[in-house]
Amino acid sequence: MADRQANNQAIAIDEPLWVVRARHDRDAFAPLYLAYFDRVHAYCYRRLGNREEAADATSTIFSRAIGAIHTCNETSFRPWLFAIAHNVLTDLYRSRHPEHRLDEAFEVPGREPSPEEAALAQETEHTVSTLLAQLAPDQRTVLELRLAGLTSKEIGAILNKHPNAVDQAQYRAMQRLRSLVAAGQPFLEGLR
């Protein structure tokens, strides 16, 4: 529901107007930044599996976006932004060392959060990352972009796929996700 609310918030602002203004005034990018920050951060979080890397990636994505705003078609800001996000995260994956294993992303360094907050964050990271790791790469990517609020056409253009292929990958991802969730707690508990 929070994703839906964020999506509706993004729809509510006059995106084309702010994109045009942002080409000449960086401060005019702020409404777009505020409208999409949560969704981009959530997208990065699902891909990367931990808060710190998600924050770094989010910063990189918006930095690139504001630097290239003059090339954005004002009527298509959302897919343009997530195309940048997809590329940033893809590059990030390629630059990782091979021995950087998925379970290392589960680690949450103890800093300010309370023990209860840290435990809750770690449990959430573990669950989300575990579920997504069980999907095929193309299914996972499609589902992550879907959860970021993109349509089939937009996802297809980002991934160079036909919308029908996007729908099929999404359907297979949901079938797999449903079976994982139905297998339920015993499956996830066994991984802890």
Add this chain to the structure above:
Amino acid sequence: MRQDDHARADRLGRAWDAYVTGNEPHDPELLDTIHLALDALKVPPPPATLKASLWETVRQSSQPAQVVAFPGTKSPNGFTPRDRYMTVASASSRRGSAIFSLWRAVAIGAVGGFVAGFGAGIWTRLAMRVSGLLTVDRNRHLLTEADARVGEFTLGGTMFLAFFVAAIGTLGGLLYVAIRRWFPESRTVRAIGYGAILLAVFGFILMDENNSDYHLFGPAWLNVFTFSLTYLVYGAIASLTIEWLESHVPAITFRRDSGWWTRFSSLAMAVVGSIPLILIPLAIVGTRPLAVAIAVVSVLIAAIVARTGVVPRNVLESPAVHRAGWAAACLPALIGVYLTTQGIVGILTG
């Protein structure tokens, strides 16, 4: 995936599109599916201070976006984004992306057209068989226009016909790749529609009213029907094959960090795509040198006019010029439709 799974996938896709654009899907089962994903993969919101703390960093940066695609063109899989939102970092990257996209499209079109042509060739052989079975006894000893005797079918003859049609079919595959952006997204409409267009525009090639075989061997109306279906069979196979290849074959890339399947398919497409790019121009130059000369001169004139601004850009991009361009492109098609209609009517009226 089975056929009903495809239908469910389409329904879920449409429902989710409606959901992300603020409309609630009517189907409760689909809504439950969407909520399942949202709930299972829900992530905590970012820390309250993170948004503000990152803003200054973002505001002061100026990193450009990476190369993605050539603006305003189709993505490598043929799907045309209606909006240009992907940017290019450099002119050389833009040219490279465009060349690889074209190469991939040619390769997929050639393979799809070849497969469809082979299928259409087999179908044509079946149509001939039906005609042969229904030929009256007094005509059985006659030779066809192709100097073949009715009723004599050999594997060699069938394979020759199939491969001959397959070779010609590569052109049809390339044509489909060029025009598919204007087709609706429904696979069924594409499959049937393309075959219907081929029949309407190029049907006169087979529907020759001066070919007496239509009357000598089997009922004329049945021959017209079965040989017309050749175009529909070809169109359906070409459309389905090319769409499948478009969604399953990755874009051409020779990056060292790409997977083995990507590099293998890139190399295969580079080889396959080169064949029609070399053979077709050679064949055309060899058989129709005057037509080639006219085409080359026309393209050069158009390029010079566009580049030098001899004709103002607002005139070139005006609706009237666009309509004239479409009319010029459609004229050969209209001539084909006329000839096909004339051929079919001529055969049926004897």
